[in-house]
Amino acid sequence: MKLKALFNWSSGKDSALALHKTLQENQYEVCTLLTSINREFQRISMHGVHVLLLEQQASLLGIPLTKMELPKEPSMEEYQEIMNTTMAEIQAQGITHSIFGDIFLENLRQYREKQLNIIGMQAVFPLWKQNTSDLIREFLHLGFKTIVTCVNGTYLDKSFAGRIIDQQFLDDLPDNVDPCGENGEFHTFTFDGPIFRSPVQFEIGETVKKTYPKPKTNPEDGNEDYIFWFCDLIPK
Secondary structure, eight states: OOEEEEEEOOSSHHHHHHHHHHHHHTOEEEEEEEEEEETTTTEETTTOOBHHHHHHHHHHHTOOEEEEEEOSSOOHHHHHHHHHHHHHHHHTTTOOEEEOOOOSOHHHHHHHHHHHHHTTOEEEOTTTTOOHHHHHHHHHHTTOEEEEEEEETTTOOGGGTTOBOSHHHHHHSOTTSOTTOTTSSEEEEEEESTTSSSOOOEEEEEEEEEEEEOOOSSTTOOOOEEEEEEEEEEEO
């Protein structure tokens, strides 16, 4: 008998590969996808992808979607309250496991496991500690297609936003950038591959610059901002 699980779905490549591996192993019944949404803009948190494209993904995957809507800048207390409510509803469906696409961020894994242990659920990490160069090669070999929707200006310039990940993209990455963007260098939207019934339809829109204030660790810190470039994807 399969174990009932939710899948933490970001819409990007790591999620897609982790879901593919989960479905291939056939140990878990993936009952729902869980995605955090910015309530004000109706876009996926950090990835900047419109919720209509997320809904297309879920439909083409054939898996129900649970959207966790968050305020624009939630406090930790607000986030935890919304998460607790969402997880209670998920547990009521008999779901006992929560699957993530994380690869090597130890602190993040520890946080996820701690929070799930509190409510009696278990975390699962299908990609954990695997070589990221090997993972992206496997992703492309399987026939997945993904587009870069967000880049962190600390690591990459505007030209990387809106590019399809292929071998040329990987060759163009600076040496200090992880090929899977595991340190937050870039985020993606996966629109085709073996887990989809057909490709997600969209058009590439404009690339926009957004800035976010850096947290100050002491009063002498300047007013520098984090810079991100977002490529808008327009649902068809």
